[in-house]
Amino acid sequence: MLKIAKLGNPILRKIAAPIDPREIKSLEMQGLIDEMFEVMYDEPGIGLAAPQVFRSIQLAVMGCRDEGGFPETVLINPSIVYYGPEQAENWEGCLSVDGLRGKVTRPSVVRVKALDRKGKPLDIEATGLYAVCIQHELDHLIGKVFLDRMTDLSTLTQLHEFQQYWQKEPTSVI
Numbered sequence: 001m002l003k004i005a006k007l008g009n010p011i012l013r014k015i016a017a018p019i020d021p022r023e024i025k026s027l028e029m030q031g032l033i034d035e036m037f038e039v040m041y042d043e044p045g046i047g048l049a050a051p052q053v054f055r056s057i058q059l060a061v062m063g064c065r066d067e068g069g070f071p072e073t074v075l076i077n078p079s080i081v082y083y084g085p086e087q088a089e090n091w092e093g094c095l096s097v098d099g100l101r102g103k104v105t106r107p108s109v110v111r112v113k114a115l116d117r118k119g120k121p122l123d124i125e126a127t128g129l130y131a132v133c134i135q136h137e138l139d140h141l142i143g144k145v146f147l148d149r150m151t152d153l154s155t156l157t158q159l160h161e162f163q164q165y166w167q168k169e170p171t172s173v174i
């Protein structure tokens with residue numbers, strides 16, 4: 001099973017390299033994508049970026065089967081081409097940041113272009129949790145974590161206290 005890089009590991013702060021589209025269909029890349037999904041569901045989480053498994057390349061996987069969730073998505077060399085004008089505040093957590101949750105404000109709608117796991121162009125307009133997850137994962141590809149996006153660090157909460165006081169609000173662990 002792939003290991004997860006934790007906060008403080010320098011790989012989480014690097015800019016990830018673009019993937020040569022000719023390599024997408026290779027067994028190695030397809031295997032990595034499958035393993036990333038496996039680790040993500042096992043944790044469990046709803047998104048995982050390649051730098052979180054010690055690969056500094058522009059690849060992220062995500063998916064959430066729960067109510068209000070979103071389809072399994074693989075983003076390769078993604079870029080956000082549109083941010084909606086409205087902002088939304090959501091609780092976020094991260095598989096690389098153990099035991100902490102914090103409130104992050106981000107645009108509530110984004111449009112992202114990328115390649116999928118077959119190398120085909122993707123063009124997705126996402127809202128809600130899907131939009132949060134895409135922005136969180138794309139941040140990992142530029143060396144950012146959700147803590148960097150928090151404007152009010154007083155919302156930073158340990159997991160036990162989160163469950164005790166704040167759980168009723170929607171959370172994303174990504």
Ligand code: ZN
Pocket residue numbers: 093094095096136140174
């Ligand atoms: Zn994360």
